[in-house]
Amino acid sequence: MTPPGSLSGRRKTFAAVFSLLSTSALLASCDGVGEIDARRSALAAARARWDAQSAVDYDFVDRRICFCAGPSAWITHVRSGAVTDVEVIDTDTYGEDPQVLHDRALTWARTIPETFDWLENAIEEADRYRAEYSRTLGVPSHVAIDFSEPAADDEITIEVGSVNLLGATPAPVVGNR
Numbered sequence: 001m002t003p004p005g006s007l008s009g010r011r012k013t014f015a016a017v018f019s020l021l022s023t024s025a026l027l028a029s030c031d032g033v034g035e036i037d038a039r040r041s042a043l044a045a046a047r048a049r050w051d052a053q054s055a056v057d058y059d060f061v062d063r064r065i066c067f068c069a070g071p072s073a074w075i076t077h078v079r080s081g082a083v084t085d086v087e088v089i090d091t092d093t094y095g096e097d098p099q100v101l102h103d104r105a106l107t108w109a110r111t112i113p114e115t116f117d118w119l120e121n122a123i124e125e126a127d128r129y130r131a132e133y134s135r136t137l138g139v140p141s142h143v144a145i146d147f148s149e150p151a152a153d154d155e156i157t158i159e160v161g162s163v164n165l166l167g168a169t170p171a172p173v174v175g176n177r
Helices: 007-051 098-108 112-125
Strands: 058-066 073-079 082-088 128-133 140-146 156-165
Touching: 007 112, 007 128, 082 098, 112 128, 112 140, 112 156
Parallel strands: none
Antiparallel strands: 058 073, 058 156, 073 082, 128 140, 140 156
């Protein structure tokens, strides 16, 4: 029997604590992997619903809620699968030049498939990621992302709504949720 406080006893205690901590870390990482897989699966299902529309010409309202300068809402116009223009609809722009706002929104604007691609990367990089997708069209109706929990003001929320598929049977209006 090893006397308490002996070097051999402390090594055994350290080994037991290290083993417990290692197992806890492994289990925590498994939860993270499962969570990432669930996020990927939900995104893939949403993308499949969108792809089923075969949409190449459409308009939608894109909202960005973040600590960033520029407009927070605009209508994105997509023709032949590419962003062709935007209309800034945000009225709380603190007197910024409308052309500057338009150009900034046009720089940020993405097609729905490009948004899915961006979200796929965000799933891997974000500390926190919560997403809701439209049940009918699959568009990301509300996605909240925090890329670094310890950092301030890096969070972004994206909302896609009021999707209008052009040249198709009238599409249901998809709200913010």
